[in-house]
Amino acid sequence: MEALKQLFWSSRPISWINTAYPFGLAYWLAxxxxxxxxxIGVLFFLIPYNLLMYGINDVFDxxxxxxxxxxxxxxxxxxxxxxxxxxxxxxxxxxxxxxAYLTLVGTSGSTSWLYLCLFMVIAYSAKGLRFKxxxxxxxxxxxxxxxxxxxxxxxxxEVNFAQSQIIIAILAFVLWGVASHSFGAVxxxxxxxxxxxxxxxxxxxxxxTVRVSMAxxxxxxxxxxxxxxxxxxTSLAALPYLFILAPFWNITxxxxxxxxxxxxxxxxxxxxxxxxVTLLVI
Numbered sequence: 278m279e280a281l282k283q284l285f286w287s288s289r290p291i292s293w294i295n296t297a298y299p300f301g302l303a304y305w306l307a308x309x310x311x312x313x314x315x316x317i318g319v320l321f322f323l324i325p326y327n328l329l330m331y332g333i334n335d336v337f338d339x340x341x342x343x344x345x346x347x348x349x350x351x352x353x354x355x356x357x358x359x360x361x362x363x364x365x366x367x368x369x370x371x372x373x374x375x376x377a378y379l380t381l382v383g384t385s386g387s388t389s390w391l392y393l394c395l396f397m398v399i400a401y402s403a404k405g406l407r408f409k410x411x412x413x414x415x416x417x418x419x420x421x422x423x424x425x426x427x428x429x430x431x432x433x434x435e436v437n438f439a440q441s442q443i444i445i446a447i448l449a450f451v452l453w454g455v456a457s458h459s460f461g462a463v464x465x466x467x468x469x470x471x472x473x474x475x476x477x478x479x480x481x482x483x484x485x486t487v488r489v490s491m492a493x494x495x496x497x498x499x500x501x502x503x504x505x506x507x508x509x510x511t512s513l514a515a516l517p518y519l520f521i522l523a524p525f526w527n528i529t530x531x532x533x534x535x536x537x538x539x540x541x542x543x544x545x546x547x548x549x550x551x552x553x554v555t556l557l558v559i
């Protein structure tokens with residue numbers, strides 16, 4: 278029972294919907310299919326995918342997590358070393374049947390995207406790759422963790438990507454992910470530096486990173502304005518994020534932890550953004 282509890286919290290249940298929803302919505306809108314492929318994909322991106330992504334992160338970030346006061350709750354588990362081997366095994370094995378099925382029913386394009394998603398999830402944290410310690414690549418990789426399931430859903434539905442509306446939506450979502458990751462890195466500047474971890478925020482500083490984040494949100498919103506009506510209204514979802522970011526415009530590295538109050542609001546704002554998109558689709 279204790280092992281299941283550890284795996285549950287390590288998978289970041291608060292974030293499950295952030296990866297399952299992009300796949301499910303994209304696949305359903307593109308194909309109209311509500312059959313087994315949709316539900317297998319949603320279930321995969323809901324739990325196993327997140328356990329793989331965050332479980333590996335908790336294992337390889339353990340030393341730095343010890344110095345990070347945020348860890349130990351919904352913002353990230355502090356995974357005792359005795360659970361590390363179990364977490365890795367459970368993360369990999371839980372993915373195998375889903376990946377096998379999605380490979381079997383997929384196309385060469387969808388399978389390529391599926392495997393790229395898995396590679397990016399592993400590469401972000403795993404020793405020897407550690408994309409999370411490569412400034413700027415860290416934010417792009419993190420963004421693909423969420424955009425990747427959407428693109429996989431589109432490729433599984435065999436969508437023609439030579440459509441401006443699809444390209445606009447993908448680019449906007451990538452920038453949205455970059456903005457979110459960048460701001461999330463601000464609160465950890467001091468902890469990451471003490472743990473010897475590089476990030477976009479440790480390199481350019483807390484203040485510049487907040488401004489990069491705001492610029493990415495604004496650019497994403499402007500791109501979304503190029504979508505057909507009423508989907509262009511999704512651009513409005515950026516406003517609450519900008520409102521929360523604004524007080525941190527002049528944040529410093531010394532006061533970086535203050536950004537955590539904004540980050541906690543971000544976690545719930547993702548549900549609001551998803552609600553806005555859902556209402557527009559309905």
